[in-house]
Amino acid sequence: MQEIGLQTRFWNDWNASAREHAVHDVSLRQAEVVTGWLDRLEIRDAAILEAGCGSGWFCNHLSRYGSVTATDLSDEVLARASRRMPHIRFVPGDFMHLDFGAEKFDVVVTLEVLSHVEEQAAFVRKLADHLRPGGYLMMATQNRYVLENFNNVPPPATGQIRRWVDKGELRNLLENNFVVTELFTVSPKANKGLMRVVNSSRLNEPIRFLFGNRVERLKERLGFGWTIMALARK
Structure with a gap:
């Protein structure tokens, strides 16, 4: 187990x-999907929790939809974020050991966090515990299939946990606590094998000129995105 x-x-x-x-x-595409969900579901004046907010870069966007509580291990980074964004409640620490008491949220957002926790099933349970009945989970996590087969990724650094999942594994993790309503991939990325050629800028620039983002969206729907996006309801 990695020391905190x-x-x-x-x-x-x-x-x-x-x-x-x-x-x-890649992160901006994840944010685009999440804000699209929030708009489509007409989320307003909600209590929102972002678990694993990093530098807090997404918190301002989320605050358009309600009050935001954001957590992360990065205590020094969050201290700076809280000075830039005093309207956001930043809570530093290990999410698995943070105690919000009886407080419940309408929406929980977590972007690229699942693969960096030791006990993934317990993490998902805790996300569910913080949601009101009928509340929404909006999750992004790395796509093991694409990263292992079509990308050379440096080994984990000291202090970095890495446990990627594929779409089936993610669905299984979520379905013990949630009803999964959407699960798909975004951001086709590759730096090795055939997908490196398929995703190359030399090939994609004329395709994008002719077809816009339709081909990229097709690759996402076929499961070739770097990120898995999941929308689920408690």
Whole structure:
């Protein structure tokens, strides 16, 4: 089991370098899906929990839909975020050991967190415990099938847990506590094998010119996205 101190140090450094001043297009696509769900479900004035908010880059967007509580191991990064965004309640610490008492939320958002926790089933149960009956879980997590087969990814660093899941594994994890209403992939990415050629900018630029994002969306629906997105209801 990874020591919490090592994880905290890793995520403070990673979020400071990778999320505090810029956000990757993979994360922006995840945010696009989540805000699309919030709009379609007509979520307003909701109590929202973001579990594993990183630098807090998504919190301002979520605050358009209600009051936001955001947690992360990155205590130093959250201290800076709280000064930039005093309207967000930032709670540093290990989500699995945070106690919100009887407080319940209408929506729980968690982006690319599941693969970085030791006990995934317990993490999903805790997400469900913090939701009101009928509340929504909006999750993004890395797609094991695509990362293992079509991408060379550096090994985990000290303090970084890595437990990717595929679509079937994610559905099984969620269905013990939720009714899964949507599950699909987004952001086709590849740096090895045939999918590297299929996703290359040289090939995709003329295709995008002719067809817009339709081909990218097709690859997402076929399961070739870097990220799995899941919408579920308690």
